Amino acid sequence: MEYILQQPVVASIGAEKYKCTIEWHHGKFITDEPEFAGGKDAGPDPYTLLLSSLGACTITTLRMYIDRKGWDIPQIAIALNMYFKLEGEKKITVIDRDLNFLSPVTDEQRDRLVQIAKVCPVSKILEGEIQVRAFAYTETTVEDKHTYTNGEVTVQWRPELCKHAARCATQLPQVFNPAAKPWVNMEGATSKEISDQVGRCPTGALSMAEKKQ
Numbered sequence: 001m002e003y004i005l006q007q008p009v010v011a012s013i014g015a016e017k018y019k020c021t022i023e024w025h026h027g028k029f030i031t032d033e034p035e036f037a038g039g040k041d042a043g044p045d046p047y048t049l050l051l052s053s054l055g056a057c058t059i060t061t062l063r064m065y066i067d068r069k070g071w072d073i074p075q076i077a078i079a080l081n082m083y084f085k086l087e088g089e090k091k092i093t094v095i096d097r098d099l100n101f102l103s104p105v106t107d108e109q110r111d112r113l114v115q116i117a118k119v120c121p122v123s124k125i126l127e128g129e130i131q132v133r134a135f136a137y138t139e140t141t142v143e144d145k146h147t148y149t150n151g152e153v154t155v156q157w158r159p160e161l162c163k164h165a166a167r168c169a170t171q172l173p174q175v176f177n178p179a180a181k182p183w184v185n186m187e188g189a190t191s192k193e194i195s196d197q198v199g200r201c202p203t204g205a206l207s208m209a210e211k212k213q
């Protein structure tokens with residue numbers, strides 16, 4: 001099992017209603033709720049972000065396909081919206097995508113592009129089986145720290161913060177093996193691979209020690 005993102009998306013919120021800061025690997029942005037929901041509308045709300053993800057994935061996939069085909073379709077736009085409906089006891093979410101090619105396309109091209117839109121990666125995720133899991137952690141001040149080094153980089157492990165979700169063990173088992181002693185084998189991968197994996201520990205149990213000058 002390997003995560004798709006090198007670094008997790010991190011969302012945080014303070015007391016200000018309902019400003020969330022989203023950190024991705026190359027920057028930050030703000031989300032909010034509309035005023036009727038008690039926010040200030042200072043950024044996209046979560047439903048908008050969900051549709052944005054699908055919209056971006058759809059037209060990026062189409063752009064790649066169009067370019068591969070060498071078709072002259074310079075501009076594509078997409079409008080998205082969604083609603084909920086009940087089928088018996090079951091709540092169904094319906095997402096509609098309206099594609100606009102902003103230049104003439106043949107019927108054949110349009111049909112093909114609609115087919116391609118339906119199989120963009122985010123469409124497949126939304127239409128496939130999804131498991132959404134949740135784990136909970138608390139920030140604490142922890143002094144108990146184990147260190148492991150390969151001479152080039154040093155990994156710190158704070159057992160009290162480790163929730164044993166085994167993400168490190170499943171993603172880099174040649175380094176992190178809870179059945180071994182010591183459980184961290186710093187010779188099992190390159191310093192970069194180890195440091196990337198440490199960055200994915202969701203609880204902060206793993207961290208890189210600052211290099212001494």
Ligand code: SF4
Binds near residue numbers: 164166200201203
């Ligand atoms: S990923 Fe972090 S929390 Fe999970 S087992 Fe490894 S060290 Fe512990």
